Amino acid sequence: MKTNEKQLPPITVDLNNLEDIICPICGGMYFDIVHRLKRVPAMLSRSSKEETISIALFRCITCGFIKDPFKIEKKQTN
Numbered sequence: 001m002k003t004n005e006k007q008l009p010p011i012t013v014d015l016n017n018l019e020d021i022i023c024p025i026c027g028g029m030y031f032d033i034v035h036r037l038k039r040v041p042a043m044l045s046r047s048s049k050e051e052t053i054s055i056a057l058f059r060c061i062t063c064g065f066i067k068d069p070f071k072i073e074k075k076q077t078n
Helices: none
Strands: 031-040 051-060
Antiparallel strands (some): 031 051
């Protein structure tokens, strides 16, 4: 750290006051981390070689639901 940079004081957060994230399907509150793998073609990678990237996602341990951040959800129109 540079000598002229100011250090920020640590933030203290009471976890009991934070909102729980629940599964939108079953209401479960516990999740596993799973990984989705994507292949990056050589033409798009910085190294000019084919690469694989890992994207961490959360899976509900109760029902198995995974919110896919790449899926565009269409709004239903009546």
